[in-house]
Amino acid sequence: MGLKAILSKVFAAWVNRDINQIRKDAVALQQKTFAKLISQAKHTSFGNDHNFGQIKTYEDFKKQVPIRDYEELSPYIKRVTNGEENVLWPGKPTYLTKTSGTTSGVKYIPISKESMPEHIKAARNALLSYIHETGKADFVDGKMIFLQGSPELSEKAGIPTGRLSGIVAHHVPAYLQKNRLPSYKVNCIEDWEEKVDAIVQETAKEDMRLISGIPPWCQMYFDRLSAVSGGKKIKDIFPNFKLFVYGGVNYEPYRSRIQESIGFAIDTIETYPASEGFIAFQDSQKQRGLLLLVNSGIFYEFIPTDEYYNENPPRLSLADIELDKNYALILNTNAGLWGYSIGDTVKFISKNPYKILVTGRIKHYISAFGEHVIGEEVEHALMSVANEEGIDIVEFTVAPQVNPAEGELPYHEWFVEFGAEPKDLKAFALKVDKALQSKNIYYFDLIDGNILQPLIIQSLKKDAFINYMKSQGKLGGQNKVPRLANDRKIADGLSEFIL
Structure with missing residues (x-):
């Protein structure tokens, strides 16, 4: 073992004491983070517009700051990207991260001098947690x-x-x-x-x-x-x-x-x-889940996913979450994002410490027929059957087929690139369908009531997803294929790769 490895063990033991505070005092650390964020930003344009000087509690905050996605926050972000100071956070950002948007095209997310070190520290601590354990x-x-x-x-x-x-x-x-x-x-x-x-x-x-x-x-x-x-x-x-x-x-x-x-x-x-912040990392090889980083300049809010699109959905702080329930993740950060819907959904599997699983994207679901199937459910359905049968899955995505051939019921169409295709693709698809029905009662009711027919799997050629992403100019880097969509844009692009 070299000198770096020896020293890293000592450093890991020292850092683990700080990580233990995150594990033990999460709610208190979130309250401290909340107060600090409000204090630091109260003289910014956003702080003035939303009466930060009068905010004393989280309840006050919810009354003053609505939930916004990128498009809704973009008037402030455009002022930042035009060079204006003290808009969302004191001064100017240290960096702007550029990422792909949906309706907004390219998105620019600010990184401040306060938030940048948190990205580095979190990545470092993930490795040091592994070394320590x-x-x-x-x-x-x-x-x-x-x-x-x-x-x-x-x-x-x-x-x-x-x-x-x-x-x-x-x-x-x-x-x-x-x-x-x-x-x-x-x-x-x-x-x-x-x-x-x-x-x-x-x-x-x-x-x-x-x-x-x-x-x-x-x-x-x-x-x-x-x-x-x-x-x-x-x-x-x-x-x-x-x-x-x-x-x-x-x-x-x-x-x-x-x-x-x-x-x-x-x-x-x-x-x-x-881009919005380093949210969590796996801190143990023995336990499931990612440790939520509650002392890294982010105050978290959570909205139950089944109420996200309501006119006034409930907004919960960490102290009020429930286990095994899907939440849309909302961020308030030391780079100036406020009530910001990042678009991800998470589920808590532990409160001691607070650990999450990332379960999907709030906009990546299928509810063309009222089923509201989410990413976690389709991944479980496919992988449980694939693992049982020893089938290798390279990549997949799912879209609704609302205009089937005449005389057929609508269905969910799955586009799957296999390492080696199952011997009986139709039987494999029926097993996946049963697995999905067991995870989603609405989908079960639609199949049971003959509103939908069981899902259909389209087997794709080798490297289909790589070639599709290349055709979209999104090969590599941080680009990912969505698992689910309510439209047929990806499905239509993949149709030329069907075997």
Whole structure:
């Protein structure tokens, strides 16, 4: 064990004391965060417009600050991106993160001098929690790779602007810089396929011990590594590779294929970073769930998902949440986002400490017939059957078919890329349908009442999703294929790849 690994264990033990405070005092820390945020922002334009000087309690806050998504908050954000100071947060942002929007096109999310360190600290603490719990620290002595966006930044009104992962690349601690790959030059390649090939060439002979990124793009990296090495498993290319860090999507649909590529069941750390803030990370290899970061400059609110679209939905603080219930996540941050609906849904599985699962997107659901099927339900339905039958799932998405052929009932159409297709696709689809019915009573009623016919699976060609994302200009980086949609835009784009 090298000196870095030895020192990291000492550092991990020291940091774990702070993490224990998060575990023990979450509600009190959220109350402290709330008071600090209001105090710091009361003289901003937003604070003046919403009477921050008069806000003493969370109840006061709810009366003054409505829930907004990006489009609704955009008049303030446009003032920020035009260079105005003291709009949402004191001064100007340190950075603007650029991310894909829906109706708004490109979104610009501010990062302040107060919020930037929290992104770095959370990523660091995820690794240190792993070291402290397992005692495994050898990975810090070898090379680490972070598959991410380009670190090249542009400017908007004098504010450095880029993808979150590219911005974070500028803040990797000095003690990790010598271990870190790919090189700056390779990281700046914009074309994703060209970039992956360059990363393969640069890393194939290195002592890679930690690999991090969004699972489907890491899988693409593994596939190309294997191809250039004559079909070797990743464990044979990188014999000291011991830790896989991921975020951005649910890992379960990718787990079996990634483990097959690597050659063993590698240790993993799940993280929940977003442009709006670093929200949670997996702090244990023994327990499920992600530890909610309650002392990182974010005050959280939660709206029950089944009431989200009501005129006046209930808004709950951490103290009032219930276990095993889906909530839309609302953020108030030290970068100036207020009552901000990030679009994600979460479910608490523990209050001691407060741990969550990310269950989907509030806008990514199917309710074309009143079923309100969410991402967690379709992923469970497909993966439970696939795991039972030993079927490898590469990627999938689901859309409603409201205009079936004459004489047929409407249905949910699933587009699935298999590693190897089931021998009886129709029987497989019926099992998945039964599994979905067991998770969603509304869907069960629609099938049972002959309003819908059982779901239909379209098996797709190899690399269908990669080629589809390439056709949309969204290959690689932080881009992800939505699991669910109420329209047929993605479904129609994938139709040319049906086997």
